Amino acid sequence: MKRRREEMEKGRSEIRSAMEDLSELFLVKPEEKASTLALLTVSKQLLHVLDKIGPILLVLRQDIQQNVERVEELHGRDPSVYSSLTAILTKEKCEGTTKKSDSCSRAVVWLIRSINFTVAFLERLVKDPELNLAEAVEEAYKSTLKPWHGWIASAAYKQVALKLIPEKDIFISLLMGKGQDFEDLAGDIKNLLTMLQPLVDETNAILRKNTVDKLKSP
Structure with a gap:
């Protein structure tokens, strides 16, 4: 947390910080582009971006945190x-625990889905x-998370979440680093998405190969 505050004070946006962390990881271990560590x-970086959207995605944030802790353990x-x-x-798969509600396989599936959502949203x-921000969130949700959510989760999102989305200008200003304008931020976002693509593509391929890509909420 201290490091992140220092980075923000130096003018680095959340997006720029994510890029630098990924660059450092891939520079040291180029093969890590679709690894557990990546x-x-x-x-973890996505948690900081979601925090900027506010309470709308609190449940998603909590899920990501729990899944990170499960895989990390x-x-x-x-x-x-x-x-x-x-x-x-x-x-x-060998233990027969893949479909258990607390399995790491399920955690991996939902982590990449959360990344898919964030990529779609930022795009x-x-x-x-x-x-507007509500439309961007809704379109991203429909194309990435909704197909895998039960009716309770979908209803909660529609009835509560969309009403809590901040104004787009406010969200953009929260994402920006010091001295940035929207054009700078957009450039950072595009660079980040380019860096994320190998992780997204390879992880999705791994999930399909292991036939866990269609797991739904327990």
Whole structure:
């Protein structure tokens, strides 16, 4: 937290900080683009972005935090063994625990879905300046999370979440670093999305290969 405050004081936006953390990870370990560590790193950064949207996505934020902790706990037992997502999925497949509500496989699935949501949201944010924040969130939600949510989660989102979305200008100003304008921020977002694409594509492919990509809410 202290490091993040220092970064914000130096004018780095949340987006720029995420880019720098990922660059550092991939520079040291180029093969990490679809690893357990990369997924955890990106997921933790997303928490800071979601915080800017406010209470609307509190449930999603809590889910991400719990899933990060679950995967982090297993990874911490033996980082060399569980450095790959495939190793985690294979372990639970052999144990027959993949579909359990507290499985790491399920946690990985929902973490990448949360990343998919954030990527879709940020894409819309920079691609269509006329789109308001509620529309950007709703379109991203429908294309990434809604297909996997039960009716209770979907209803809660529609009835409560959309009413709590801040004004777009306020959200944008919260994302910006000191001295940035929207054009600078949009450039950072596009660069971040480019960096995230290999992780998104490879992780989604791993989930499909292990037939866990269609897991729904328990």
